[in-house]
Amino acid sequence: MFTFSATGLTTPPMIIYPGKRLKAEIAASVPPEWGIGISDTGWMKAEVFQDYICNVLHPSLVKNNIKFPIILFVDGHSTHLTYELSDICKELKIILICLYPNATRILQPADVSAFKPIKSGWKKVVLKWRTDNLNCILGKDKFAPILEEVVKDYAREKTITDGFRATGLYPFNPDSIDFSKCLGGQNQKQEDEKYNRQPQPMGYETFQNILGEEKIKLFQNFCGKTDDDCTDFILLHKLWKEFHTVRKEPEKNTSRGESNELDPTEYQDEFNLTTIENQLELGQNNIHMSEPSVPTEPNLEDLDREYFEWKRIGKDRYKRY
Template sequence: MPESNQSIESRIQSAILELENVESPNISAWARARNLPYQRLLARYKGRCSFSERTPNGRKLDESQESALCRYIDFLDSIYLPPKRPAITAAANAILASSHVDNSTKPPTIGSHWLQRFLRRHPEYNCRRQRAMDIDRKKCLNKQIAREWFDSYKETIAKYSITADDIWNFDETGFNIGVGRDQWIITHEPKRQITGGFNTNREYATAIEAVSATGSTIAPVVILSAKLLLLRWFEIVGDERIAVTETGYLNNVLALQWIQLFNKLTKDSVKGTHRMLLYNQFGSHLTYEFVKYCEDHNIILFFLPPHSSHLLQPLDIGVFSAYKHWHSEWVYDATVAGYKKITKDDFLSAIAQIRQKTFKPSTIKLGFRLTGLWPTNPAIVYNTLEDLERDFGYDTLSPPSSVATSDSSDCSTPKTAQRVKKLEERIEEKINRIQQPSRRLIQKLSKATTDLAHLVVELKQDIERGDYVREQRHTHENRSRRASKLTGIVHSSQVERMKRILKSGDNLKALMKLRPYYRREVLPELKRVYKAKGYFIKK
């Protein structure tokens, strides 16, 4: 039976160890004496590796690139978010694209069998099936997990000397543009269900927000569900950035652009060397480019434990509830003012007003304080978890019985013009019958007249407000419907710069159109006038 290559290579390596102690050895004699292939022994003696140890010629990622990919996998695994196969494939292609320098050709990509070979080269990674678990069991956060997370949080702050100015919380929240919430109203009806009829717009929009532990904010990014950016949107918004996707949700490309925008807007206010970015890992877009950019710019991604945002995320506790409340209030006011359908233009025109009422420094600091993140106080979360773990029940209190105390129709004050008219007829009847009107009825008539006068004033103000709102909306609707060629996260300054470029091009086109007229009509007349004065114009 022929000897295997592994056995031959083992004997060659043993011979190489012996040859290291020999000065000017005779390789041919050593090969004959030990029955080894001469050429292979000579190649190994000169330092050439065997085929099994040599890097394959067609291997796409070199050692440093694979090392970077391994660090990315280790990072995701350390935050309990192990990557799936497509994520590793996308990260490998991103690494190849980042190192590709020839712009005339497309960057290389890995093949269909590359991942299998990669896992064989790295046996420390195991491909396992992730077992599905009921969300109610998965989202349970116990005291031990919270204690370990807070210990890691405090160690990171101490290690990098991070101050409150450099601790940020980033998350996204969604809006149905024209859908509000239930409203509290005052009415005479004690039991009957009261509903308000509103024409709603369920188009989805996402707002990406970031707040710091000192109460600071940065300009938001509003993602609308559309295919193109309309130029008129940038005439409505202020400092907000706008992006579009078909669904209205954040995607991997916009997530990378957002972290670049975050670095641009906060790098001048950094107090230390690193910034900490707290983020709820559920639904995150942790691509290789996203993580690498954070690593290169000293941004520490610090993730909350799974399904713990209701306890540990300042935006969820202190801010987003107020955000949704003020949006709902705006939807209600706009509908009452006469909006038949709330559009994206209306939403963009109101987002600055809604944010002004929401993102107050006191509200943001309250969110960090209630989560125990700043000032650092884990006992707040521990006590909450103890209360949740303890068996308790709620006493359902029956609402107090309401006693309908209403006067008779004869004693109640009239509220409408028809009832005032009826009251006048009754007074006339009493005057005709008694010759002297009742003092009580005259007082009621006077009170009703006064109430109606106040009602007229209020209605007049409401009508004026509605007219103003409709006029503003009419102005929005009459704006240009031209689409922008810009993509990604766009600011109004970029649109203004693009408009100036387009305007200069339009002016040049207009001048080129006037050129034939100038040569045909204007130039001959100039020549005639100057010739009469004794001047000549050369061509």
């Protein structure tokens, strides 16, 4: 995980290893100022990103005498949008700004310019290492030293500053963005359909994941008094209380073996009636009620045909549809 500055500075990155524990020789191979993260899958987690902000990024900025507050642009990954992270960044004077979704290819300097030479350099350095170490395996203990060499040789200041300029972030200039990457046939049509969808309401699980377990525990033990001059806490507690109340209401009939899920057909007649009434009030005359069917005289030929069929195959085997 990398963070680049508009001045061309590359802050110490963090390497996230998969697993539960990390061997001592692997940890020793990582440069001292770099961060080490561990997750089950090797992918980003909220706790790992918070550790990176507190123990890697912020100390590096202080060491380089960067003036605070600073702006940190992040993508819309869920690990970057937790309430704990917001509190941490507020305390450290780091302003988080989330870039537009599905737009990192034109708005994120790392994707626009910085990562391409790093990826190219990684292939070259790895190929050279394999050539020089034919009988060795490229394991986790070799990863950090190789990456350090790549960052040193291929993360150039000019490339990084050009990325910020091309995305219009610094100097701020929306006209610098290459919007041609957004245009194009079927992809644009799919994007339009995606953004024209009705927004989905937030569920309790999503709300809980954003706040985190510690904040939920505080809400559960909250008695209505706080010494903190924090309007956000009171507002979030009210939202949590509403979620908690709504979640309990469907469970009132579960003791009798009834399902706690709402039946969408329960209000179907009421919804249809309301819809028709609203349309009539708005003067919409496009509702056509079907007229009752008029009974017709029976066809004698059809009755005779059915009677003879019944006589031919027997009463028990004949079924009239």
